[in-house]
Amino acid sequence: MRPNDTIAAISTPRGVGGIAVVRLSGPDALPLSLRHLSVSGLEERKATYCQFDDIDDIVAVFYPKGYTGEPTVELSCHGSLYVQQAMLQALVDDGARLAEPGEFTRRAFLSGRLNLSQAEAVADLIDSVTPAQHRLAVSQLRGGYAQTLKELRQQLLDLTSLLELELDFSQEDVEFADRSHLMCLVEEISLRINNLRDTFRMGNALKRGIPTAIIGRPNAGKSSLLNALLADDRAIVSPIAGTTRDTVEETFSIDGVTFRLIDTAGLHHTDDPLEHMGIKRAIAAAVQADIILYVHDATRPWADAIDDMQTLQDNGVDLNKKHKWLVANKIDLPEANRHLPGFIEVSSKEGTGLEELQQTMVKVMDKEISSVDETMLTNVRHYDALGKADIALRQVAVGLSGNIPADLVAVDLRDALYHLGTITGEVTSEEVLGNIFGRFCIGK
Numbered sequence: 261m262r263p264n265d266t267i268a269a270i271s272t273p274r275g276v277g278g279i280a281v282v283r284l285s286g287p288d289a290l291p292l293s294l295r296h297l298s299v300s301g302l303e304e305r306k307a308t309y310c311q312f313d314d315i316d317d318i319v320a321v322f323y324p325k326g327y328t329g330e331p332t333v334e335l336s337c338h339g340s341l342y343v344q345q346a347m348l349q350a351l352v353d354d355g356a357r358l359a360e361p362g363e364f365t366r367r368a369f370l371s372g373r374l375n376l377s378q379a380e381a382v383a384d385l386i387d388s389v390t391p392a393q394h395r396l397a398v399s400q401l402r403g404g405y406a407q408t409l410k411e412l413r414q415q416l417l418d419l420t421s422l423l424e425l426e427l428d429f430s431q432e433d434v435e436f437a438d439r440s441h442l443m444c445l446v447e448e449i450s451l452r453i454n455n456l457r458d459t460f461r462m463g464n465a466l467k468r469g470i471p472t473a474i475i476g477r478p479n480a481g482k483s484s485l486l487n488a489l490l491a492d493d494r495a496i497v498s499p500i501a502g503t504t505r506d507t508v509e510e511t512f513s514i515d516g517v518t519f520r521l522i523d524t525a526g527l528h529h530t531d532d533p534l535e536h537m538g539i540k541r542a543i544a545a546a547v548q549a550d551i552i553l554y555v556h557d558a559t560r561p562w563a564d565a566i567d568d569m570q571t572l573q574d575n576g577v578d579l580n581k582k583h584k585w586l587v588a589n590k591i592d593l594p595e596a597n598r599h600l601p602g603f604i605e606v607s608s609k610e611g612t613g614l615e616e617l618q619q620t621m622v623k624v625m626d627k628e629i630s631s632v633d634e635t636m637l638t639n640v641r642h643y644d645a646l647g648k649a650d651i652a653l654r655q656v657a658v659g660l661s662g663n664i665p666a667d668l669v670a671v672d673l674r675d676a677l678y679h680l681g682t683i684t685g686e687v688t689s690e691e692v693l694g695n696i697f698g699r700f701c702i703g704k
């Protein structure tokens with residue numbers, strides 16, 4: 261599996277900068293670089309000032325086992341677009357291959373320097389913009405729940421050995437492993453898997469933003485509020501791909517807490533089938549969300565809000581399990597009803613009250629976030645793999661209680677082991693690797 265060619269790429273962001281780094285990795289990284297340098301050798305892990313052809317004065321560093329686990333050379337040049345490209349071109353003309361996205365990290369995985377979940381954490385670390393995202397990525401990079409997974413695998417292997425013992429002596433009609441004992445072991449492993457899976461909701465919310473549905477009647481000012489929140493210069497705004505047709509999603513962070521705001525079609529009674537679909541989606545968004553931001557038009561009767569809460573509750577939105585913030589919008593209008601109990605008063609138009617709303621949002625979520633464990637699940641691939649492992653384990657339990665022959669039960673056990681193994685990459689496929697590393701930038 262070890263690659264035998266040498267790859268090269270510009271590892272700093274595309275564009276002009278103070279410096280740029282061209283990186284080479286592979287068996288020929290050192291001799292290939294030296295053919296262009298004004299020095300005859302590079303000391304290991306020492307910076308050497310030299311010339312690269314007649315292109316630039318640079319600093320070169322050679323790592324016998326670099327980030328990729330292979331011989332690696334990093335060439336720091338002046339950050340001119342011309343210089344970066346000319347150096348890269350010279351190396352490619354000389355036999356290096358242009359690296360594909362994430363190929364350096366892929367090589368780090370193939371050489372055993374990183375396991376698969378650590379390689380994924382590198383991408384998360386690069387993408388992190390808030391302290392919480394950073395903390396989660398670093399903890400996953402340092403191992404995260406790898407220890408828990410290792411223990412789970414060991415428990416499954418022990419279970420397999422116990423079953424195999426039964427298999428080996430099955431001809432002699434002796435039952436070695438007490439099946440109720442095996443059953444207890446299965447339950448214990450399943451519980452641990454599910455405890456880990458339960459951390460995903462919060463982990464994912466921290467990584468991608470806490471899902472916040474903006475709900476309210478048409479014209480209450482939902483879109484205006486979303487825009488006002490996003491336009492606030494305290495917020496870092498980033499677009500999210502894959503928004504549905506009539507719900508708009510945007511993330512923004514205030515004081516390190518990221519919210520994923522989902523603007524929905526207005527709640528009201530309608531016979532129009534298209535609008536009806538929009539409302540169904542709004543309710544679905546509310547079901548999924550951790551936070552409901554209910555926007556009420558303060559010039560309308562208060563009873564609207566009460567009716568709408570009831571509609572949500574009737575449609576399966578468990579309001580007791582969610583944070584809900586009631587916002588009375590349009591308080592700039594003279595006919596607005598003021599001082600509604602429990603409502604935060606804002607004018608999306610004039611920007612009043614937004615500061616108070618944001619502070620409430622951050623204060624409540626900050627408390628939840630600071631109470632979280634750093635080894636929480638943030639990766640949907642891992643979440644799915646644990647789910648599949650648990651399904652296999654449930655089959656094991658069915659087999660054990662139904663006195664199914666041990667060799668058949670062992671098949672399900674191996675299935676569970678397989679799914680756990682996909683998380684850290686003990687078992688993997690080209691397709692999975694392609695998906696993971698394709699998301700990286702070139703040069704990483």
Ligand code: GDP
Pocket residue numbers: 476477478479480481482483484485526589590591592593606607608609610
């Ligand atoms: P949505 O249907 O709930 O998304 O409502 P919109 O955000 O599209 O707003 C509906 C109408 O209310 C628009 O004409 C807005 O300009 C107006 N509007 C929204 N917020 C305010 C506000 O705070 N004050 C005033 N006076 N008008 C507002």
